Amino acid sequence: MNEEQLFGQMKMWRKWTVDFLSTIPEEMADLIPAGHRNSIRWNAGHILVGWDHTMFPSVGEERKLPQSYHMMFPRGSKPEDWDGDPPSMVTLISLLEEQVTLVERACSGRLNDRLQEPFLHMSTVGEMLLFHMNHENMHMGTIKSMMQMLK
DSSP states (O other), X not given: OOHHXXXXXHHHHHHHHHHHHTTSOGGGTTOOOXXXXXXXXXXXXXXXHHHHHHHHXXXXXXXXXXXXXXXXXXXXXXXXXXXXXXXXXXXXXHHHHHHHHHHHHHHXXXXXXXXXXXXXXXXXXXXXXXXXXXXXHHHHHHHHHHHHXXX
């Protein structure tokens, strides 16, 4: 698979993420179904922060999101611990739409670059990009399951 194909996959999956999230009413975004510890809004923010937290620093760039996002949506966090209001779904969706272009611009021509430190046993920027596509899809499966439970 070449770089163009990989970025094409990333854009396709992100479009599906954005399209689905756009169907979710704001009033449902913070509901937490039985058996879950987080909301749809948390999952959407977590996808956004996951990419931001690792991809940009891996190529020597600053993260693009405010620090407050990194405090609200990291692994292990939950909405009940939030200090302040979370971003709206419209804002999260807009940032997700923008992020795919920023990631491609930052990582283009660098997919074989070695990471300074291994990331979950991965050693290149491209491997980390593949991880994040899969991570995003895992969370989208969770969001879709949550929507079924909330209907």
